[in-house]
Amino acid sequence: MEIRKQQDAEEPFQPVFNEGMYDRARFTSDFGDRWIHGFQTGGRIIVRVSITSKETASKRDIQTHAEASLRFWGVAGSFSARVKKSMGELDRHAHVDVSIHYQGDMGHRALGMTPETMERTAVEETFEQAKSWADWFVESACYHEYKYQTVLDDYENLANFPHRQKTMDYSAAHKVSYMVLKERVKISELASVLQQGFLTADLKRKINKADIEIGSACKQWVLEAALFPAGAVESAMVLIEKITADFYAKYLRYLVRHPPQCSFIA
Incomplete structure (x- = not known):
């Protein structure tokens, strides 16, 4: 899941090329096939749920219960009774672990969040935690300012790029x-x-x-x-x-x- 903010409309920096200051034959190896137009700001979060079956469980049953349990993803509100039942069945047949990976300073705050304390199965608690991270990430969209990705552009799109300079096609x-x-x-x-x-x-x-x-x-x-x-x-x-x-x-x-x-x- 990622949030991308609209880029600044200002005209980006335009590099100036002096052919006498670089080796044309080594251009791609020295400068790549594209140039950095700017930076994409926003944030990115990856919640990974690993499901390992218990010895007596069948793969088909686990897949069925896992798919039903994960229907909550992207849906606002609490878990439905049907989803909770599937989570209970999944808890009986498998071990579930959750890990979170993020890009951006805002991600640090998500690590300190915990779901509400209530009686539930281990799987339900795990998925509740994952959902709380994802919901918080979306609700905090306006605060994500991390420059997590470069915006690249082809050299050929530059007005002053030497026409005889060749670049590799990747x-x-x-x-x-x-x-x-x-x-x-x-x-x-x-x-x-x-x-x-x-x-x-x-x-x-x-x-x-x-x-x-x-x-x-x-x-x-x-x-x-x-x-x-x-x-x-x-x-x-x-x-x-x-x-x-x-x-x-x-x-x-x-x-x-x-x-x-x-x-x-x-």
Whole structure:
């Protein structure tokens, strides 16, 4: 969840280019493919709810109760009786943890907030806390002044940008990077879950090694994509095939022996 304030309408600073003071061949590596037009002010908050099943619970039941319990998200007021009932069922079948991540000084105040004291299940209390953070964040919209994101613009949009100066096109690399990031996050979380299971020490070491190697391969892909963006899509597909062969094909089958864990991010 994020709040973005309208930017100042004043004309931004216009950089002046002196071609004699920089190397044209190194322009992108030295100055990037875009320039900082300004800063986006506002705030951002991420409430992550992790649900870990108990040994006797079925994945389908947990998913059903979790989806019903999370219907409160974005709805004003207190929990309905139906939602509370689903929370009670979820409490019987799973353990629920909540973590909060924020950008902006206003987020510090949210950490000190607690829901009203009343008799409730552990899950209901946890979700009440998460909802109180989110509600407070929205109600305090006018006070979020944190410069949490740069507003970038293409050099070509500048009136005085030298026409013969070439910049790299990262549009395709940017899109495919989300695919790489998605796979990296999945591997990291799967490796973490498998490390908690009843596997042999040797197998856990192999899983940990595969996780580290995949992380290094993803970092290397980023470096190569920055230098050669034209080949980013093809190299990303090769990387994803490597991830499938080195991790999913070898270790995914061990996941069925352990309680599933899912996350809800708002």
